[in-house]
Amino acid sequence: MTSADYLPILILILIAAPFAGIAILLPSVLGPKNPNRMKQEAIESGMIPFADARRRFPVQYYMVAVLFIIFDIEVIFLFPWAVSLNQLKIFGLIEMGVFLGILLIGYLYVWKKGAFEWE
Amino acid sequence: MSIVLLSILKSLALIILLLTGFAYLTYYERKLLARFHVRRGPNRAGPFGLLQPIADAVKAIFKEEIVPGHVDKLIYIVAPALSLIPALVIFAVIPIAPDLRLGGFTLQFHVADINVGLLYLAAIASVATYGIILGGWSSNNNYALLGSLRTAAQMISYELPFGLLLAAIILTTNIGREAGTLSLIEILNQPRPWWLWLWLWLAFPMFFITMLAESNRSPFDLPETENELIAGFQVEYGGIKFALFFMAEYISMITGSAIMATLFFGGWRGPFADPGTWYGPIVGFGWFFLKVVALLFVYIWVRASVPRIRYDQLLQFCWKVLTPLSIGYLVLTALIVVFVG
Amino acid sequence: MPLLFAALALIALVGAAGVLLSRNPVYSALSLLLNFVAFAVMYVMLSAQFLGVVQIIVYAGAIVVLFLFVVMLIGGNLPALGRGRRAYVRAAGVILAALFLLALLFGLARPLPNGLAAVGAPDGGSVQALGLALYVDHIVPFELASILLLTAMLGGIVLARRYQAPPKD
Numbered sequence: 266m267t268s269a270d271y272l273p274i275l276i277l278i279l280i281a282a283p284f285a286g287i288a289i290l291l292p293s294v295l296g297p298k299n300p301n302r303m304k305q306e307a308i309e310s311g312m313i314p315f316a317d318a319r320r321r322f323p324v325q326y327y328m329v330a331v332l333f334i335i336f337d338i339e340v341i342f343l344f345p346w347a348v349s350l351n352q353l354k355i356f357g358l359i360e361m362g363v364f365l366g367i368l369l370i371g372y373l374y375v376w377k378k379g380a381f382e383w384e
Numbered sequence: 385m386s387i388v389l390l391s392i393l394k395s396l397a398l399i400i401l402l403l404t405g406f407a408y409l410t411y412y413e414r415k416l417l418a419r420f421h422v423r424r425g426p427n428r429a430g431p432f433g434l435l436q437p438i439a440d441a442v443k444a445i446f447k448e449e450i451v452p453g454h455v456d457k458l459i460y461i462v463a464p465a466l467s468l469i470p471a472l473v474i475f476a477v478i479p480i481a482p483d484l485r486l487g488g489f490t491l492q493f494h495v496a497d498i499n500v501g502l503l504y505l506a507a508i509a510s511v512a513t514y515g516i517i518l519g520g521w522s523s524n525n526n527y528a529l530l531g532s533l534r535t536a537a538q539m540i541s542y543e544l545p546f547g548l549l550l551a552a553i554i555l556t557t558n559i560g561r562e563a564g565t566l567s568l569i570e571i572l573n574q575p576r577p578w579w580l581w582l583w584l585w586l587a588f589p590m591f592f593i594t595m596l597a598e599s600n601r602s603p604f605d606l607p608e609t610e611n612e613l614i615a616g617f618q619v620e621y622g623g624i625k626f627a628l629f630f631m632a633e634y635i636s637m638i639t640g641s642a643i644m645a646t647l648f649f650g651g652w653r654g655p656f657a658d659p660g661t662w663y664g665p666i667v668g669f670g671w672f673f674l675k676v677v678a679l680l681f682v683y684i685w686v687r688a689s690v691p692r693i694r695y696d697q698l699l700q701f702c703w704k705v706l707t708p709l710s711i712g713y714l715v716l717t718a719l720i721v722v723f724v725g
Numbered sequence: 726m727p728l729l730f731a732a733l734a735l736i737a738l739v740g741a742a743g744v745l746l747s748r749n750p751v752y753s754a755l756s757l758l759l760n761f762v763a764f765a766v767m768y769v770m771l772s773a774q775f776l777g778v779v780q781i782i783v784y785a786g787a788i789v790v791l792f793l794f795v796v797m798l799i800g801g802n803l804p805a806l807g808r809g810r811r812a813y814v815r816a817a818g819v820i821l822a823a824l825f826l827l828a829l830l831f832g833l834a835r836p837l838p839n840g841l842a843a844v845g846a847p848d849g850g851s852v853q854a855l856g857l858a859l860y861v862d863h864i865v866p867f868e869l870a871s872i873l874l875l876t877a878m879l880g881g882i883v884l885a886r887r888y889q890a891p892p893k894d
Binding site for chain 1: 766769770771772774775779782783786787790791794795797798852853855856857859860861864868870871872874875877878881882885886
Binding site for chain 2: 749786852
């Protein structure tokens with residue numbers, strides 16, 4: 266039963282989380298409290314903030330995220346393959362070659378379309 | 385039940401170790417940067433300024449708690465914790481010393497040995513992004529939001545070469561074994577031929593660059609570029625909440641060094657680090673510690689010497705240079721494994 | 726173990742409810758994250774460790790990040806998000822949900838094996854066993870997956886191009 270190997274990780278998370286929580290809550294007990302309006306303003310290097318920050322951002326960030334998901338899944342496929350390459354041998358090389366080759370076409374296309382250019 | 389107790393003790397020990405490591409890494413960095421700048425660095429608190437980290441910690445705890453009026457309160461408060469927890473938890477699968485055998489009892493110096501160890505590293509690294517994205521978003525500040533978007537794009541982009549290089553390292557574990565492995569402990573216990581070490585070291589510069597980018601260290605510290613984003617995602621944070629972001633960055637530096645020490649430089653292995661002896665764990669931990677400190681020196685050295693690169697160059701470098709290079713390295717490694725190994 | 730499972734199931738349900746009930750899209754995305762993580766732990770409990778870790782890497786580490794990106798791209802607080810939904814969208818939602826429920830009931834009607842180990846998978850979720858199954862027995866679906874990924878890549882580019890300012894010369 267290898268699932269039991271994971272118990273220590275769960276325990277570590279359960280210990281690390283309260284630690285972070287206590288650290289965050291500590292100053293509200295120990296620290297001074299004298300709020301004023303200036304302290305609560307957004308920091309804009311001394312300028313008075315004139316716009317809410319919830320505004321639109323360039324579509325390029327979206328493109329990076331989409332491409333990342335696709336290549337990330339490709340990388341995931343590599344892991345079980347990498348572990349069992351000794352059994353798969355040359356056959357494994359060929360099938361991964363085909364897989365990567367198809368994605369390479371996409372990669373080159375995306376490059377040509379300028380998805381990696383950043384203004 | 386004893387496993388639970390042992391895990392609790394190990395977890396506490398690990399957290400204390402990492403926090404102490406963090407505190408003295410800040411001291412180490414300030415001293416080193418001072419040397420690079422021909423200054424003295426912190427030298428007032430205690431002998432050689434050694435108490436400086438403790439003074440800083442006490443100061444952070446006694447700071448006033450300020451939650452600005454325009455933020456999303458819940459996420460604003462939770463985000464620093466979301467940043468710190470993955471940094472602490474990722475260390476669980478890294479062995480820091482050889483086993484200690486006392487009578488019939490074996491004490492292992494890692495929190496968990498799981499069958500997907502290397503993937504665990506990738507998984508925790510991939511959720512480490514949230515603290516920064518959410519910290520920047522909840523701050524409702526233009527600089528913070530821009531900083532957090534940049535960081536997120538940077539961190540996810542550099543996860544690709546990171547994953548590809550991990551896959552290549554896993555491929556090399558096929559050599560001299562029946563099958564490959566994902567466990568860091570097994571990787572460390574497996575003897576490697578000399579040419580394999582050379583081949584692995586070829587990947588080390590690429591791996592080091594991805595680690596720099598993943599922990600947002602200079603020259604990849606675009607999330608906090610003080611000259612254009614006045615500190616980026618953490619601009620609205622102060623006191624202990626800022627300290628937690630800071631802690632997460634430094635602990636991820638330590639973890640990154642530990643991962644590289646284990647994968648590329650044999651971890652705790654070294655002369656006299658013999659498993660099964662009483663002195664083995666002490667010497668082994670000594671080697672591990674030295675390797676980590678040496679790698680941290682490189683982190684700081686890079687910060688002192690290399691100028692920050694522009695954001696478009698940062699992403700283009702990842703997608704146009706580092707990713708193809710990693711794929712090429714992976715393919716060559718696969719060929720070596722099948723035809724040579 | 727049953728206690729841990731119950732706790733995880735509860736967390737997953739709370740997350741799922743949060744996705745639907747949150748007014749703020751960022752909170753929806755975070756509830757989804759909670760749901761994904763609960764499922765990842767469940768996979769590990771069912772001795773599908775590889776699947777659990779992949780669930781974290783792909784769903785928690787990539788897909789929810791994409792959602793957050795999109796939310797930020799269209800501007801955080803959208804008052805108009807609830808309004809202007811057309812009738813056919815609602816109808817499609819109801820039909821799809823009904824179909825999904827039906828599929829779920831069909832699945833549950835059969836007796837369920839408990840975990841990978843129980844169905845006699847070699848070494849549970851061992852990555853090597855998975856590799857051999859995927860790259861020897863199921864090679865065609867694997868190669869088709871690359872076509873699927875290629876299609877997704879092209880789709881992403883086409884969609885993103887539409888919203889991009891034309892290049893200035």
